[in-house]
Amino acid sequence: xxxxxxxxxxxxxxxxxxxxxxxxxxxxxxxxxxxxxxxxxxxxxxxxxxxxxxxxxxxxxxxxxxxxxxxxxxxxxxxxxxxxxxxxxxxxxxxxxxxxxxxxxxxxxxxxxxxxxxxxxxxxxxxxxxxxxxxxxxxxxxxxxxxxxxxxxxxxxxxxxxxxxxxxxxxxxxxxxxxxxxxxxxxxxxxxxxxxxxxxxxxxxxxxxxxxxxxxxxxxxxxxxxxxxxxxxxxxxxxxxxxxxxxxxxx
Amino acid sequence: xxxxxxxxxxxxxxxxxxxxxxxxxxxxxxxxxxxxxxxxxxxxxxxxxxxxxxxxxxxxxxxxxxxxxxxxxxxxxxxxxxxxxxxxxxxxxxxxxxxxxxxxxxxxxxxxxxxxxxxxxxxxxxxxxxxxxxxxxxxxxxxxxxxxxxxxxxxxxxxxxxxxxxxxxxxxxxxxxxxxxxxxxxxxxxxxxxxxxxxxxxxxxxxxxxxxxxxxxxxxxxxxxxxxxxxxxxxxxxxxxxxxxxxxxxxxxxxxxxx
Numbered sequence: 001x002x003x004x005x006x007x008x009x010x011x012x013x014x015x016x017x018x019x020x021x022x023x024x025x026x027x028x029x030x031x032x033x034x035x036x037x038x039x040x041x042x043x044x045x046x047x048x049x050x051x052x053x054x055x056x057x058x059x060x061x062x063x064x065x066x067x068x069x070x071x072x073x074x075x076x077x078x079x080x081x082x083x084x085x086x087x088x089x090x091x092x093x094x095x096x097x098x099x100x101x102x103x104x105x106x107x108x109x110x111x112x113x114x115x116x117x118x119x120x121x122x123x124x125x126x127x128x129x130x131x132x133x134x135x136x137x138x139x140x141x142x143x144x145x146x147x148x149x150x151x152x153x154x155x156x157x158x159x160x161x162x163x164x165x166x167x168x169x170x171x172x173x174x175x176x177x178x179x180x181x182x183x184x185x186x187x188x189x190x191x192x193x194x195x196x197x198x199x200x201x202x203x204x205x206x207x208x209x210x211x212x213x214x215x216x217x218x219x220x221x222x223x224x225x226x227x228x229x230x231x232x233x234x235x236x237x238x239x240x241x242x243x244x245x246x247x248x249x250x251x
Numbered sequence: 252x253x254x255x256x257x258x259x260x261x262x263x264x265x266x267x268x269x270x271x272x273x274x275x276x277x278x279x280x281x282x283x284x285x286x287x288x289x290x291x292x293x294x295x296x297x298x299x300x301x302x303x304x305x306x307x308x309x310x311x312x313x314x315x316x317x318x319x320x321x322x323x324x325x326x327x328x329x330x331x332x333x334x335x336x337x338x339x340x341x342x343x344x345x346x347x348x349x350x351x352x353x354x355x356x357x358x359x360x361x362x363x364x365x366x367x368x369x370x371x372x373x374x375x376x377x378x379x380x381x382x383x384x385x386x387x388x389x390x391x392x393x394x395x396x397x398x399x400x401x402x403x404x405x406x407x408x409x410x411x412x413x414x415x416x417x418x419x420x421x422x423x424x425x426x427x428x429x430x431x432x433x434x435x436x437x438x439x440x441x442x443x444x445x446x447x448x449x450x451x452x453x454x455x456x457x458x459x460x461x462x463x464x465x466x467x468x469x470x471x472x473x474x475x476x477x478x479x480x481x482x483x484x485x486x487x488x489x490x491x492x493x494x495x496x497x498x499x500x501x502x503x504x505x506x507x508x509x510x
Contacts, residue, residue, distance in 0.1 A: 005328045006361025014358025018347060025346035083342040091306045092359040093332040248308075 005093045015094075015102035023106050026076075030110065033067035034117055036178070041121050053128035057118060058211035059181070061142055062204060064114040066177050069149025071170045073107050074156045078163035086248045096248070104150060111146035115139060130215050137214035144228065145207035148235045152203060154242030161250045177204040206230045258317075259284045259333075259409045259440045260305065265314035267300045267464075274300040276464040278314070282409065287431065287441040289455035289472075291448070293504050297464040298444040299339065302413050305442070306336055319408050332360075335407035335439070337398045339414050343386045349373065349397055350382040353404070360405035376400055392423030399430055403439070410434055412443040416450055428454050448497035458496075462504045472496050479503070 023030070037060035044056045080086055089099050115138065122128040130138065153170065160166045181204035199205050206227040213224030260282040267275040275297040282288040292298045303309040305316055307327040316323035318330040343352045350369055357364040364372075373379045376396040381389060389397065395415065402410055412431070416424045431441055431454055445451055451458050452472045459469040468475060479485045480494050484502035489495075 004361070005332045006359065010361055011359050014355055017358075018344060018351065018355045021351060022344050022346045080344070083345075084338060084340055085342055085344055087308060088336075088338055088343065089359065090308060091331060091334065091336040091338070092356070093328045093361075094359050095328070 008095070008098065011094045011098050012102060015089075015098060016105060019102045019106045020109075022076075023110070029072065033072060034064060034114065036067060037061065037064040037114070037118050038121055041118065041125055045126050048126050048128060053122065053126065053130075054212045054215035056126065057122050057128055057138075057215060058208050060118045060122070061115055061138075061211055062145065062181065062208045063178060064118060065111060065142065065146045065149050065207065066174055066204065068107060068110050068114060069146055069151075070153050070156070070174050070177075071167075072110070072153075073103070073150050074153035074170045075163070075167050077103065077153075077157045078160070078166035081157070081161075081248065082163045082250050084249065090248060107150055108143065108146065111142055112139065115142040131217070133217050134215045137217055138211060141207075141210040141214035141228075144231055144235075145211060148203050148207060148231050148238070151235045151238035151242055154246065155238045156242075158242040158245030158247075161247070177202075181205060181208065201227075201230060203231070203234050206234070257283055259319055260442060261315070261317040262301070262305065263315045263317075265301060265304060265316065266312045267297070267304055267309060268312050274464050275304070275311070278461065278464070278466050280459045280466055280469055282440050282442050284408070284440055285435060285438055286456040287435050287443065287454055289451040289458040290442065290444045290461060291446075291451055291458055291500060292444075292461035294446075296461045296504075298461055299413060300464075301461070302411055302442070302444060306334065306411060307331055332405070333408045335402035335405065335410040337395075337402040337410070337412045337415055339417070345385060345387050347385070348383050349378065349386060349389070352386055352397070353401065356401045357404055362405050364404075372400055372404070391418050392420070392426070395419060395423065395427055396430070399427070399434075403434060406437075407439060409440045409442060412441060414444055414446065416445065416447060424450070448495065448500055452496045460500060460503055467503055475499055 040060045040063060041056065044059070048056050086099060090096060119130075119135070152173070156169050156173070157166055160169055180199050180202070200209070209224055209227035210231060213220045213227070258281040262281065263279045265275055265278040266273065278297070278301055280288075290298050290301065300309060304311045305318065305323060307323050307330060310324065316330070319333040321329040321333065323330040344355075347355065350366065350373065353369045353372065354364070354366075357369065370379060370382060373382050378389075378393060378396060381393065386394060386397065399412075399415070402412070415431070416427055419427060428450065431443070434441055443455070455472060457469065457471050458475065459466050460475075461467070470478060476494055476496055476499055479499045479502065482502060485494060485498050488501045489498045
């Protein structure tokens with residue numbers, strides 16, 4: 001006997017409304033993830049002339065993306081899994097991918113919002129403006145970059161069950177990315193070439209490279225293309241492992 | 252109507268393992284349309300694993316589960332559409348208000364419901380004033396009422412309740428029993444797991460006792476008492492001069508405390 005099951009579009013619309021409402025009610029946490037990029041824009045005003053606007057903007061956006069993908073996404077998934085929220089949804093007649101799909105769509109919107117926010121602050125405070133093509137390319141590279149951090153977040157939440165450990169691990173990786181990414185590049189002589197290369201080809205470095213190249217399309221070179229490929233590679237590997245390791249409940 | 256069609260749920264030869272541990276072994280039982288069926292067993296007996304397999308949360312190693320004729324493994328979405336579920340520890344997004352949680356579950360079950368409809372549902376369970384409260388702000392009894400109303404929001408043919416009265420005070424428990432009976436009166440079947448023999452005796456039409464992953468007895472509560480009334484083990488554990496379902500349960504499953 002056939003029983004009617006709800007349309008995917010209805011299910012997704014409903015999940016999205018709930019997930020966006022949840023995100024909106026957590027806006028204080030969202031504001032906190034924006035603080036670090038804003039602080040960078042404020043403190044690095046001096047670097048705009050020395051190293052160029054794209055250097056400062058790309059670092060700010062990258063930090064914002066890391067905060068959203070690594071900490072925001074992984075912590076919310078770990079919490080909801082621990083509370084049994086996913087299990088309750090999974091006993092409803094909906095495909096499991098819609099539950100995660102809705103969460104990821106919300107995060108993608110957050111990536112675009114962070115990028116827009118950094119553009120606005122960068123223009124207002126540091127006077128950094130880009131060409132229309134550069135804005136379009138930067139949104140694209142921000143999406144690609146944001147997704148790699150979401151996939152790393154997925155990998156963390158796949159590997160680690162305890163929400164507090166997920167929180168600690170994501171904060172630790174966030175800290176490593178900030179410190180090695182920002183300071184490693186600026187103090188190349190002190191850290192040495194090998195460490196510098198590791199940083200440049202880390203998920204932080206490749207995302208920063210493609211963002212900076214997107215902001216100056218004329219300067220997009222082979223190095224930027226390789227960084228884009230590396231970013232996509234990281235995404236594929238981390239997503240595959242993240243999905244493979246992921247368990248819907250902690251018991 | 253054939254026997255198969257008469258059953259809303261048929262579990263046949265179900266086996267579930269976690270590594271080398273066999274949690275459920277060759278379990279078979281059926282739930283008839285419009286009946287309240289209780290699955291009883293000590294901790295770790297395999298009740299929740301059995302229910303999880305019916306809900307589609309666990310993939311069994313062997314066996315067949317038919318929900319209203321739909322195979323829970325090969326057609327999970329169709330099977331789940333016929334099920335209303337209240338999990339042992341239900342939690343909803345803590346940021347959402349009660350009315351929004353109802354809206355979410357009406358949507359995922361494909362039930363077209365306006366805000367007025369949902370307020371009407373809350374009015375029926377005396378929670379209209381709590382519509383704009385968060386789920387976590389409700390008392391245990393209120394949370395159970397909301398969970399139960401969500402489990403039945405799509406008018407399912409079978410409602411699964413996993414230890415629904417755990418942690419409830421006597422008043423809330425009694426009220427929940429009345430609500431479970433009201434679900435049956437509306438034509439739904441109910442499969443519930445419980446540790447409370449009092450609950451099983453009061454509410455269930457039939458019960459199955461499961462222990463060490465196997466079904467060891469299936470009957471009506473009174474039928475089970477009558478059948479085992481004269482067993483020496485039952486008489487030995489009887490404490491009140493009359494044989495209760497709890498005496499039969501203890502005699503069948505043993506006195507040892509389970510983890």
